[in-house]
Amino acid sequence: MRMSNKTNTKQAASVRTPASVRNWRTALEKWKDFLFAFPALALLAVFLYYPLGNSFYISFTNWNMTRPDKKFVGIDNYTYLLGHEDFYQSLKITFTYTIMDVVLTLVIGLLLALMFNVSSRLYAFMRGIIFMPYYISMVIAAMVFIWIYNGKYGLLNRVVSLFGLDPVEWLINSQTVLPALVVVSVWKGVGFAMILFIAGLRSIPSDYYEAAAIDGANRWMLFRYITLPLLSPMTLFLVITTFISSMQVFQSIDIMTNGGPLQSTNAIVYWIYTMAFSQFRTGRASALIMIFFVIILLLTALQWLISRKKVHYEG
Amino acid sequence: MNKKKLATTMMAGALAVVVTACGGQATNGGANGTGGNSEPVDVEPAKVVEDTSPVTIQYWHSHAEAQMEGLNYMLEEFSKKYPHITVEAVFQGGYDDLHKKLQAAVAAKDVPAVTNVEVSSLPTFGESGVFADLTPWILRDQTPLDDFSEGMINSYAFNGKQYGFPLIVSTSVFVYNKTLLDELNVQPPQTWSEIDAFNEAVTLKENGQTTRYAFSVPGWDAWYFDPWMINGGGQILTDDQSASAVETPESMRYIENFYKWKTDGHMHIGYGKGASNTMRQMFLDGEIAMVQHTSANIKMYRENADFEIGVSFIPGDVTRISNIGGAGIAMMEGASELEKEAAWKFIEFMTSAEHNIKWAEAVGYLPTRKSAIESEEGKQYFERWPQYRAVLEHFDDVTPRLQHIAYPEFRSHYIEVMGELALNNVDPATLMPQAAEKINEVLADYE
Numbered sequence: 001m002r003m004s005n006k007t008n009t010k011q012a013a014s015v016r017t018p019a020s021v022r023n024w025r026t027a028l029e030k031w032k033d034f035l036f037a038f039p040a041l042a043l044l045a046v047f048l049y050y051p052l053g054n055s056f057y058i059s060f061t062n063w064n065m066t067r068p069d070k071k072f073v074g075i076d077n078y079t080y081l082l083g084h085e086d087f088y089q090s091l092k093i094t095f096t097y098t099i100m101d102v103v104l105t106l107v108i109g110l111l112l113a114l115m116f117n118v119s120s121r122l123y124a125f126m127r128g129i130i131f132m133p134y135y136i137s138m139v140i141a142a143m144v145f146i147w148i149y150n151g152k153y154g155l156l157n158r159v160v161s162l163f164g165l166d167p168v169e170w171l172i173n174s175q176t177v178l179p180a181l182v183v184v185s186v187w188k189g190v191g192f193a194m195i196l197f198i199a200g201l202r203s204i205p206s207d208y209y210e211a212a213a214i215d216g217a218n219r220w221m222l223f224r225y226i227t228l229p230l231l232s233p234m235t236l237f238l239v240i241t242t243f244i245s246s247m248q249v250f251q252s253i254d255i256m257t258n259g260g261p262l263q264s265t266n267a268i269v270y271w272i273y274t275m276a277f278s279q280f281r282t283g284r285a286s287a288l289i290m291i292f293f294v295i296i297l298l299l300t301a302l303q304w305l306i307s308r309k310k311v312h313y314e315g
Numbered sequence: 316m317n318k319k320k321l322a323t324t325m326m327a328g329a330l331a332v333v334v335t336a337c338g339g340q341a342t343n344g345g346a347n348g349t350g351g352n353s354e355p356v357d358v359e360p361a362k363v364v365e366d367t368s369p370v371t372i373q374y375w376h377s378h379a380e381a382q383m384e385g386l387n388y389m390l391e392e393f394s395k396k397y398p399h400i401t402v403e404a405v406f407q408g409g410y411d412d413l414h415k416k417l418q419a420a421v422a423a424k425d426v427p428a429v430t431n432v433e434v435s436s437l438p439t440f441g442e443s444g445v446f447a448d449l450t451p452w453i454l455r456d457q458t459p460l461d462d463f464s465e466g467m468i469n470s471y472a473f474n475g476k477q478y479g480f481p482l483i484v485s486t487s488v489f490v491y492n493k494t495l496l497d498e499l500n501v502q503p504p505q506t507w508s509e510i511d512a513f514n515e516a517v518t519l520k521e522n523g524q525t526t527r528y529a530f531s532v533p534g535w536d537a538w539y540f541d542p543w544m545i546n547g548g549g550q551i552l553t554d555d556q557s558a559s560a561v562e563t564p565e566s567m568r569y570i571e572n573f574y575k576w577k578t579d580g581h582m583h584i585g586y587g588k589g590a591s592n593t594m595r596q597m598f599l600d601g602e603i604a605m606v607q608h609t610s611a612n613i614k615m616y617r618e619n620a621d622f623e624i625g626v627s628f629i630p631g632d633v634t635r636i637s638n639i640g641g642a643g644i645a646m647m648e649g650a651s652e653l654e655k656e657a658a659w660k661f662i663e664f665m666t667s668a669e670h671n672i673k674w675a676e677a678v679g680y681l682p683t684r685k686s687a688i689e690s691e692e693g694k695q696y697f698e699r700w701p702q703y704r705a706v707l708e709h710f711d712d713v714t715p716r717l718q719h720i721a722y723p724e725f726r727s728h729y730i731e732v733m734g735e736l737a738l739n740n741v742d743p744a745t746l747m748p749q750a751a752e753k754i755n756e757v758l759a760d761y762e
Contacts, residue, residue: 065418066443080760152593172587172738261587262734277415279724280439 052293059286066280077287086263086271087288091295093178094267098246100182101189105242106235108186109193117198127198131191138188142255145184146171149256171257174264181252181265189245193238200234201227236307240300247296268292360454364656371401372650372657373427377413377642378406378678382483385677393664400657402429410436410642421445426649428658431642432479434470435538438718440645441473447646448476452659462668462684466636470715471643479645480666483611483680486637486713487539488705489530490616491605492598493625503605503627507547507572510630514581517604524580530605531583531598532573534733535590537726538640539607541716543569548633551717551729552758559754561729562747568632570743574736586737609640613702614679626702628709636714641680672696681706681713725757 028035059077061070081087116127133141148155151169160167170180208226217225250269253259259266259274266274268288276285378386390402407413410433417440420426432440440446453460460468463481471479491503501516519527533539541551549566552559560566576582583603585594591608598606599620607629608616617624629637644665646658664670671687676696681703687693688707697704706713716722728750735741 064439064443066421066440066445068444146589150589150593153596169587169738171589174738257588260734261738262731277418278411280418281724 055286055289058283059290061283063283064280065276065282070283073283077284078291080284081288081291086266089263090266090268090271093265094247094249094269097178097182097249097265097267098243100179101185101246101249102239102242104182104186105189105193106238108190109238110197110231112190112194113197113201116194117201127191127194130194133188134191136188138184138251139255141184141188142252145180146256149180172261174262177257177261177265181249181256184252184256185246185249189242193242196234196238197231200231204230232307236303239307240303243303244296244300247292247299358448358450358454361451361656361659363455366653366656367399368653369399369401370653370657371403372429372654372661374402374404374661375407375413375416375427375430376404377408377410377431377433378404378483382678385674388677389665389670389674392670393661396664397657397660400660402661414440417445421649424649426647428647428650428654429661430645430647431482432645433642434639435716435722437471437478437643437645438473439720439723441476441478442720444648446478447648447650447655448478449480449646449659449662450477452663453477456659456663458663462686463666464683464685464710464713466639466711466714467683470639471645473718479643480662481639481641481683482644482666483641483678484639484683484713485609485611485641485680486639486706487542487607487629488610488613488637489605489607489627489629490598490613491625491627492601492620492622494622495601495604496625497623503625504630505627506630506635507632510572510576514576514579518581520580527601528583528597528603529576529581530607531585531594531603532607533591533594534584534586534730534737537730537733538638538716540569540573540733542629542637543573545636545714546629546631546634547572551722551726552719556719558758559725559751561754562751565633567744567747570733570736570747573733574740574743577736578740584733584737586734610681610703610706611641611679613700617702624702626705628705628712635709636712637709638716639713640716676700685710721757721761725754728753728757 058070060072060074062073062076063070112130116123116130147153149170151157151167151172154170156170157167168176170176204227208230209222212222212226248269249267250273253265253267253270254273257265259270269292272285272288272292275281275288376386386404390404393402394400405427407416410431413431414433414436417426417430417432421443432446437446452458460477464484467481467484468477471477471481489503496503496517499516501513504510504513514529517527517529518525532543544551544561544566547565547568549563549568550560551566573582573584577584583594583597585591594603594606595608595612595616597603598616601622605627610626613624613626628635644662646655646662650658665674666683668684668687668690671682671684672690672692675682676699682688682693682696688697688710697707729747732743732746732750735746736743
């Protein structure tokens with residue numbers, strides 16, 4: 001009886017709820033998801049979307065950041081860059097660096113993963129050693145490598161001389177400077193790639209290997225037809241993240257070469273930086289940012305599209 | 316208007332002519348480096364301010380750790396003289412970093428009152444209206460600009476406006492191994508015509524390979540070799556600053572000599588990242604007998620060399636000058652009126668003759684005031700630091716760098732020619748015309 005009274009009271013209350021409150025609740029329900037996401041979106045809007053939009057606007061001006069007025073110059077900045085050989089030279093440097101960095105980081109990372117995918121304390125310790133450069137700041141690594149590469153007093157030339165070879169000015173020679181920068185990046189990034197590949201390897205069920213072995217597959221065939229395809233999601237992830245970070249190489253160039261010698265390491269992001277802050281051409285630098293943004297976006301989309309056919313997701 | 320005010324105004328008016336004649340000269344980096352086309356500007360003196368209400372100003376600087384003791388001393392002395400002004404000194408990194416932060420501060424409309432500025436960037440900031448013209452305060456307080464070295468004070472003026480004062484001033488000089496040169500009984504060359512004989516006497520070769528270079532000139536920064544171009548009778552831009560002049564026969568004389576001296580194994584040219592450290596170490600190890608370097612490093616060389624150090628002004632030919640380097644002190648246009656008054660007092664104090672020697676010795680840079688050098692304190696300073704005499708004797712031959720807003724951008728093109736010479740021994744005659752074309756392209760882009 002008491003229960004029935006309670007139910008009646010509830011029903012009565014719901015009947016009495018005014019329409020405005022009900023509407024408000026419906027609206028709240030409808031916008032709830034957005035409200036939860038709002039703080040994060042607000043941060044993104046302030047620190048990402050607004051600067052992006054503003055850069056797009058500045059790219060059509062001749063602003064130098066210190067001048068109060070911004071003169072609208074139309075697409076002049078874009079036509080200047082796209083018609084200038086320095087742009088293509090810088091793009092070539094960036095792509096050369098990126099291809100070397102991505103290939104070496106992934107290949108060496110995978111080899112290390114295959115070598116060190118053993119559960120023992122000794123191997124865990126060795127994995128830790130290989131991973132260590134990843135958490136050293138690039139600034140510190142670059143400072144150390146400047147001395148290692150020093151043509152006259154550097155450690156590397158000491159090693160080279162043990163083999164009877166002539167010393168090389170690693171960072172002052174146009175032929176060696178880009179590979180020298182790639183080595184620093186690979187040294188730093190290879191441990192991370194190894195750890196992710198090991199995680200990928202451990203997620204492959206052993207049943208596949210056992211079944212294939214019973215069917216007579218050798219080690220190479222196991223690797224080629226089971227390991228590689230089932231590692232492809234991890235490989236795709238590493239290709240995209242390494243690709244984007246390599247395309248944006250900056251710190252090592254800023255510290256180790258300043259874009260030199262003779263502009264041979266003047267990669268796009270470093271060029272944007274010098275254009276904006278040393279040559280005071282903020283408008284043109286913003287145009288370069290936009291062009292570069294589109295290039296990376298298109299290439300990442302292309303990688304993703306190609307990979308849709310090639311990446312195998314287990315299960 | 317009372318009589319005192321009338322007299323002050325008249326005096327200020329007369330002084331305005333002196334100020335605009337001393338400062339505000341655009342230079343083309345040519346032999347007549349201090350020549351220019353400044354127009355006298357009508358400027359009213361600033362009003363006398365007797366407000367002593369407390370004010371705090373920020374001073375953005377690039378003073379490295381070694382200079383902080385000197386800076387702290389100056390700040391203490393300043394607060395004794397002006398107890399109502401508090402100066403917050405904020406280290407903003409090297410000149411490049413400082414300039415970037417200034418750009419951001421201007422864009423954000425939140426600027427410090429006083430800042431350092433590297434001398435070659437002054438025109439860009441001045442032209443953009445970032446710095447305040449100090450002329451009204453100079454007129455009001457009758458600051459004696461002619462007491463500064465002419466080249467030094469002119470370096471901080473642009474288009475008829477005095478945007479700053481020289482603060483930490485350097486110039487490039489030849490630092491030489493005096494012990495070695497005394498042993499060889501040779502003197503550092505004072506003119507280009509003496510260089511060949513110097514090279515023959517000092518260079519050491521074994522099996523055709525140079526084991527000791529006679530001298531080294533840095534190729535990584537045009538600040539070091541621009542004076543050679545000028546001393547050879549050349550200039551960076553034409554007189555009207557409308558086109559490149561680096562490819563003219565006069566402007567090429569120095570680099571053709573460099574090519575010859577380098578090919579013959581007498582001359583070392585440093586280039587690329589770390590080249591400064593390498594050149595310094597080679598000198599200290601006795602592999603180079605004489606290096607052209609900033610006078611700010613004289614102290615470092617004296618402290619680190621295990622031989623006696625000598626300093627010589629760079630040799631001349633048609634002229635004999637060296638360019639000013641280092642940084643000045645400037646007031647930000649965006650500061651409030653109250654801050655500007657405090658900023659002016661701080662700028663005047665930091666560059667005053669009274670503290671000039673003490674400041675120069677503490678930071679390892681050059682004195683800037685003639686009266687300070689001629690004072691008893693100045694004489695004692697040169698007794699302690701005889702190496703600076705070479706600069707003192709050429710006090711007015713330290714001239715401004717090229718003043719052009721596009722200079723920070725286009726100089727990279729002829730620096731690259733020097734780089735090709737330094738790294739690949741490429742004949743500059745084949746590359747300089749291309750560099751000139753690129754310079755002209757940049758100049759056209761600025762019009």
